[in-house]
Amino acid sequence: MVIRTGRSPAETADEAAPATDPATPALGGATQDGAPDTMALPVTPTASAPPAPRSAPRPRLIDDGEVARRPGAGRAGGFPRASRRRIRSADVAREAGVSKTAVSFAFNSPQRLNATTAAKIREVAEAMGYRPHVLTRSPAQHNTMTIGLLTPQVLSVVFGNPFYAELCAGVASQTDQAGYGLLFVSPLHGSLVRAVGRAMVDGFVAVGLSEDHPEVEQIRHAGLPMVLVDGAALPEHASVDSNDEMGARSAARHLLGLGHRDFIVIGVEPPNMPGLFEYSTGPTESVASRRLTGYRRGLEMGGIRLRDDRVVSVPASFDGGVAAFHRIWEDGLRPTAVLAMSDVIAIGVIWAARELGLRVPQDLSIVGFDDLDVAPHSNPPLTTVHQPIRQKGEESVRLLLRMIASPDAARPEHKTLETRLIIRGSTAVAPERPALRTTIRRLAAPEPRAPKS
Numbered sequence: 133m134v135i136r137t138g139r140s141p142a143e144t145a146d147e148a149a150p151a152t153d154p155a156t157p158a159l160g161g162a163t164q165d166g167a168p169d170t171m172a173l174p175v176t177p178t179a180s181a182p183p184a185p186r187s188a189p190r191p192r193l194i195d196d197g198e199v200a201r202r203p204g205a206g207r208a209g210g211f212p213r214a215s216r217r218r219i220r221s222a223d224v225a226r227e228a229g230v231s232k233t234a235v236s237f238a239f240n241s242p243q244r245l246n247a248t249t250a251a252k253i254r255e256v257a258e259a260m261g262y263r264p265h266v267l268t269r270s271p272a273q274h275n276t277m278t279i280g281l282l283t284p285q286v287l288s289v290v291f292g293n294p295f296y297a298e299l300c301a302g303v304a305s306q307t308d309q310a311g312y313g314l315l316f317v318s319p320l321h322g323s324l325v326r327a328v329g330r331a332m333v334d335g336f337v338a339v340g341l342s343e344d345h346p347e348v349e350q351i352r353h354a355g356l357p358m359v360l361v362d363g364a365a366l367p368e369h370a371s372v373d374s375n376d377e378m379g380a381r382s383a384a385r386h387l388l389g390l391g392h393r394d395f396i397v398i399g400v401e402p403p404n405m406p407g408l409f410e411y412s413t414g415p416t417e418s419v420a421s422r423r424l425t426g427y428r429r430g431l432e433m434g435g436i437r438l439r440d441d442r443v444v445s446v447p448a449s450f451d452g453g454v455a456a457f458h459r460i461w462e463d464g465l466r467p468t469a470v471l472a473m474s475d476v477i478a479i480g481v482i483w484a485a486r487e488l489g490l491r492v493p494q495d496l497s498i499v500g501f502d503d504l505d506v507a508p509h510s511n512p513p514l515t516t517v518h519q520p521i522r523q524k525g526e527e528s529v530r531l532l533l534r535m536i537a538s539p540d541a542a543r544p545e546h547k548t549l550e551t552r553l554i555i556r557g558s559t560a561v562a563p564e565r566p567a568l569r570t571t572i573r574r575l576a577a578p579e580p581r582a583p584k585s
Contacts, residue, residue, distance in 0.1 A: 219262040224262050230253060239325075277312050278315050278332065279529065280336045283317070284318075284340055293474075298504065299524060306529035315332075317333075328354050328356075334356070336359070337358075338351070342402065352369065357536055362524075372549070373419075375550055376419055376551070384426070384471060387471070388430070392469040392497060395470070395471060396443075396465060396470050401452070402420075423473050423501065449476055453482075461484075468496060469559075472500050472501065475506065475514060478498050478501075482512075513558065514558045515558045517553055518551060531547070
């Protein structure tokens with residue numbers, strides 16, 4: 133799904149240009165399944181019938197081993213000839229017992245195939261090592277004056293999280309200032325690769341793209357400038373992150389200082405694993421993993437070892453926080469402190485605790501992460517780790533615009549923004565429990581005097 137904001141000069145120019153007949157293939161072009169079409173004989177134009185300008189072709193997914201056929205391909209200045217050792221769509225078609233067109237549909241338009249057939253083709257392609265990728269745009273398609281905001285989650289989920297509202301505000305402030313349009317790009321028929329291939333943009337800001345995403349290898353080689361925000365460490369792309377580990381460590385140490393010893397960590401569900409609700413550490417390379425590392429190391433400073441069964445992964449939403457804490461309570465766990473990896477989850481935990489008759493912070497202390505605008509207005513005001521969300525959006529666009537202006541830059545830039553703990557009203561000294569009160573009384577009692585001889 134894509135949503136466009138603003139209007140680029142390229143769109144205006146496209147509308148003014150005469151359109152060609154879509155049924156007539158361009159000279160030296162390719163058919164839908166990637167096979168070359170036949171070249172038409174040249175026609176000498178007359179003065180009364182000037183040749184109609186051709187509109188630039190839209191990007192498409194092609195084989196790793198295929199090359200766009202065009203005049204000059206394979207010669208100096210054209211595309212290099214493909215290696216015969218690479219797996220091509222014809223190889224996949226032969227192995228799967230389908231046509232090349234069906235292979236093309238499986239990756240570009242799966243809705244045109246039976247779901248079982250499309251799945252079979254993709255499984256065969258995966259087993260053979262076949263990888264379609266996005267064709268690099270021709271020079272005529274550059275300078276669309278539009279930037280894509282790429283998210284691995286569907287837009288209905290994205291817009292339901294206040295974090296994205298603040299991030300998008302930062303992105304939009306810079307695109308507006310630079311005169312660029314903004315295109316929201318989310319999975320198309322479940323595939324980010326298809327969405328990337330159809331997005332007419334000069335570059336992408338990709339949010340939350342972790343290295344365990346099934347299409348990350350295809351996306352990272354899409355042939356367009358890309359800046360990663362809160363994503364995996366891909367050295368060939370610029371990135372903007374927060375110091376997640378340091379922020380999480382400060383939250384854990386704060387609760388330790390208040391005397392807490394019984395913790396639960398509520399993490400963020402991976403976008404490519406919807407519906408996950410289990411005691412799990414989640415992916416190893418992600419924002420969640422960095423924050424979890426910070427929580428663990430902070431607690432270890434106080435002699436607390438956080439077990440895996442004390443980590444829950446849920447959707448980053450208010451409802452996700454409510455459901456998570458109810459599940460924890462039903463499972464018989466009785467923590468005195470909750471470390472939530474997002475403010476919306478933390479506020480959901482506050483609601484759930486109140487429904488269970490617990491007082492925050494007297495019975496339960498809660499620390500969030502983000503410092504959203506809503507955090508100081510929750511009841512009680514939320515203690516949280518502040519990260520500069522809007523600045524993330526601004527910095528990502530600045531980096532991307534520099535990459536677009538200087539595509540031959542030696543190395544991509546990587547920025548890490550600082551975090552800090554904001555203490556409000558959702559944390560307090562750990563509550564006394566019967567066993568703890570007995571221990572305290574025993575330690576406070578005067579030592580018995582030795583009997584007189």
